[in-house]
Amino acid sequence: MHLDHGHTHHGAISADARRPDGTRRALRVGLGGPVGSGKTATVAALCRALRDTLSLAVVTNDIYTREDAEFLLREAVLPPERIRAVETGACPHTAIRDDISANLEAVEELEDAVGPLDLILVESGGDNLTATFSRGLVDAQVFVIDVAGGDDIPRKGGPGVTTADLLVVNKTDLAPYVGSDLGRMARDAAEQRGELPVVFTSLRSEEGVGPVAAWVGERLAAWTAAPAPTA
């Protein structure tokens, strides 16, 4: 970023990839998607899968409660000081896309309080199919939909489905009960997304989050290997 020179002290600005001391900051991964698709369940499962090998933290963006943060606390997926809730003023997509200041505060406070961190997961409040994260807030984003929300969602597309770095189609265990055609969802998603990856998950099964955890692992390896950007 052009603001790197002399302005990074006392709080970095936006997408700066380095901490004020010059080291590479944590990878930030956003999780968005419609209400109830399994974002919090994915965050919880990722924490359980990765917390023994990585230093992790989570930011939640609930719409009008602290339920996601409280669920993660109750499930004890991470110690409480590693979980922050951001309040979004009735507009979850504003806080992750148009005015990211509260979320940036939260990720930086986490780095200050419990860092250095390897990975910060930022969960958006459940929103519509157009809600995506700003590149100033996260380095990669996951869009979580589920089979019960209708198997025509991949065909409908929209910025979340078409541009997210990973599309997760969750709750595959429910497909037989709701009559969703997984093959059709996979074909439609591939058509909308080209080379971008799609995984199918059921968080009801052991290791259900495995494909998402593997993708996060790859992103993290690439992040750590990349030279700190100077442009």
Add this chain to the structure above:
Amino acid sequence: MTRSALLVLADGRFPAGGHAHSGGAEAAVKAGRVRDAASLEAFCRGRLHTAGLTAAGLAAGAALGLDLHELDAAADARTPSPALRAAARRLGRQLMRAARATWPGPGLDALAAAFPRGAHQPVVLGVTARAAGLGPEDAAHCAAYEAVGGPATATVRLLGLDPYRATAVLARLAPEMDEVAARATAAAREGVDALPAASAPLLDITAEQHAAWPVRLFAS
């Protein structure tokens, strides 16, 4: 000074965190004190002449170059509610971030260095105005407008109030916003000790209650 810089700074889309705050409107709506355009206007008028005037004075003072530590202490003294103090510092940090990316320069860097935990939002607003090449009147106008613009937007979301009627409320208050900005600027020219100290006790009390609600749409 460029008038367009004032529009950039005062724009509700300026990404400084204000969208998550209702300026006390959420508590007033819940209590039934704000329920339509007329009661929104009364609420906004009260807020403008109390908290708005005080914020405008602080912003004008910071834009004039008054001592920032004295101004921040003056802001603390004028903000009895701990919840509102915390909100003001948080919004100050958020504004600082946006301001430093928008109008980078030594004034804002020095403010960030002097207040790593954030200064009160109106103080940051005044320094930002200065960095943008604006004057104390401009800073005071921004503070006065924010004092009523935030609650009006929040009320549109909370009540489904007709957005045209909410915007008309703001337009009707425009002459009073000008008056408040002028008074605040005149006081700031006399120094920190002359800054307005008007407050609205009910806003302070309901802010404390609101901060303890388990379910709410806005942060304050």
